[in-house]
Amino acid sequence: MKQERGSALKWFTAFILSPGMIFASTYLVVWLAMNLYLDHTIKGHLERVFISEAGQRFQIDIGSLRSGADLNSLMLKKLELTPIGGTENHGTKPSPLEIAELRIECPDLSFFPFRPADEIPALRKVCHAILSNSGQ
Numbered sequence: 001m002k003q004e005r006g007s008a009l010k011w012f013t014a015f016i017l018s019p020g021m022i023f024a025s026t027y028l029v030v031w032l033a034m035n036l037y038l039d040h041t042i043k044g045h046l047e048r049v050f051i052s053e054a055g056q057r058f059q060i061d062i063g064s065l066r067s068g069a070d071l072n073s074l075m076l077k078k079l080e081l082t083p084i085g086g087t088e089n090h091g092t093k094p095s096p097l098e099i100a101e102l103r104i105e106c107p108d109l110s111f112f113p114f115r116p117a118d119e120i121p122a123l124r125k126v127c128h129a130i131l132s133n134s135g136q
Contacts, residue, residue, distance in 0.1 A: 030071075031067065031069070031071065034067050034071060034109075034110070034113075035066050035067055037112070037113055038065045038066065038067060038074070038112075039064060039065050039066070042065060042112065042119070042123070043062050043065045045119065045120075045123060046060075046062065046065070046123050046126060046127070047059075047060055047061075047062065049120065049123045049124060049127055050127045050130065053124055053127035053128065053131070054127070054131060056084065056085065057083060057084065057085075058081045058082065058083055058084065058131075059081075059082045059084050060079065060080070060081055060082075060130070061078075061079070061080040061082070061096075062076055062077075062078070062079055063077045063078025063079070063080075064076075064077045064078065065077075067109055067110075068103070071109055071110040072105065072106065072107050072109060072110070073103055073104060073105050073106055073109070074103070074104045074106045074109065074126060075101065075102075075103055076099075076101070076102045076103075076104065076130070077100070077101050077102075078098075078100065078101075079098065079099040079100075079102060079130065080096045080097070080098050080099075081096060081097040081098075081099070081130075081134055082094070082096040082097075083096075097134055099133070099134065102129075102130065102133055104126055104129045104130070106122060106125070106126060108122050109122075
């Protein structure tokens with residue numbers, strides 16, 4: 001019994017230290033770190049850039065911002081576009097446009113943390129994609 005346990009422990013250690021498991025676990029850690037970075041940092045930047053790109057017409061509220069599994073696309077969930085300013089109908093608040101989920105291709109996504117200079121142009125492209133998908 002003791003030899004079987006030692007053999008199982010060696011097998012499990014070899015399995016955990018195999019290149020496939022090391023690659024998969026490292027990729028999972030990178031993907032989770034990217035999603036934390038997107039949801040806590042890039043989401044705020046995107047909201048600010050969107051107001052300027054929309055010409056002060058819309059305010060955006062993003063429920064969550066995630067990367068695709070391939071780190072080449074953005075998944076925006078629970079988007080809410082609210083018209084701001086200049087309403088002609090006094091006393092009525094314009095109804096927001098809600099988008100449940102929107103996937104936008106963003107090939108430079110994996111480089112955002114390492115190349116901050118490329119972030120703003122990429123966010124502008126994302127803003128234009130949001131506006132074109134919202135019908136505005």
